[in-house]
Amino acid sequence: MQPAGAILHQEAIDRVAGNLSALQDRVRRAAERAGRSQETVTIVAVCKTFPSEAVAAAHAAGVRHFGENRVQEAEEKIPALTGLAPRPTWHMVGHLQTNKVKDAVALFDVIQSVDSVRLGEAIARRAGDRRVPVLLEVNVAGERSKFGLSPEAVGGVAEALRALPNLDVAGLMTVAPLAEDPEAVRPVFRRLRELRDALSLRELSMGMTDDFEIAIEEGATIVRIGRAIFGERPVTAG
Numbered sequence: 001m002q003p004a005g006a007i008l009h010q011e012a013i014d015r016v017a018g019n020l021s022a023l024q025d026r027v028r029r030a031a032e033r034a035g036r037s038q039e040t041v042t043i044v045a046v047c048k049t050f051p052s053e054a055v056a057a058a059h060a061a062g063v064r065h066f067g068e069n070r071v072q073e074a075e076e077k078i079p080a081l082t083g084l085a086p087r088p089t090w091h092m093v094g095h096l097q098t099n100k101v102k103d104a105v106a107l108f109d110v111i112q113s114v115d116s117v118r119l120g121e122a123i124a125r126r127a128g129d130r131r132v133p134v135l136l137e138v139n140v141a142g143e144r145s146k147f148g149l150s151p152e153a154v155g156g157v158a159e160a161l162r163a164l165p166n167l168d169v170a171g172l173m174t175v176a177p178l179a180e181d182p183e184a185v186r187p188v189f190r191r192l193r194e195l196r197d198a199l200s201l202r203e204l205s206m207g208m209t210d211d212f213e214i215a216i217e218e219g220a221t222i223v224r225i226g227r228a229i230f231g232e233r234p235v236t237a238g
């Protein structure tokens with residue numbers, strides 16, 4: 001196999017690098033508004049629906065964290081990118097079924113979408129000698145269409161999973177409701193931060209292309225960004 005770098009088009013690298021630099025500027029300004037430094041916010045580039053060439057371009061521009069939302073797509077993409085150096089960190093950000101846990105643990109470094117004790121236990125069983133960092137996904141707004149724990153349930157699940165030596169329960173994650181005005185979702189982010197603080201966890205994964213600045217103002221330590229780095233996805237994409 002050719003190293004991914006060899007097949008990159010300069011034009012693609014330049015476009016992604018330009019997007020990334022504009023994004024980093026906005027991240028820095030939002031962090032400053034919250035009295036924080038840019039380094040306290042990790043950008044995870046969510047590359048679902050985009051080809052491995054786009055991932056390689058983002059890596060060449062300096063991105064070191066990538067996210068996928070489906071195990072099957074990750075199985076096609078991640079093994080084609082093993083040549084990237086330094087090796088990036090891969091985050092699973094989508095709903096994970098128990099029967100895909102074995103594959104997910106083999107592919108991903110971090111699983112951001114743990115939404116039950118059962119799923120956490122399954123990850124721990126497959127962890128081998130690793131201690132897998134996980135985030136608990138919270139459905140803060142109680143949307144029927146979304147996965148995630150209710151705010152009331154997250155404390156009990158955190159307690160149960162913290163007892164497992166092969167898991168590092170690192171923090172909380174949420175996908176905020178779609179809103180025309182990102183200000184409308186500020187209370188959702190604030191609530192997730194309060195839940196995180198009450199559980200004394202480190203990480204707060206919240207904020208996507210349309211609302212990451214508000215999320216950073218409310219304390220996000222991880223933002224998950226697709227379109228602002230890679231461009232628009234085809235409309236059929238999940």
Ligand SMILES: *Cc1c(COP(=O)(O)O)cnc(C)c1O
Nearest residue numbers: 046069093208209224225226227
């Ligand atoms: C697609 C996706 C993102 C990124 O969304 P954009 O709007 O493209 O930034 C973030 N988190 C999850 C869970 C996703 O599925």
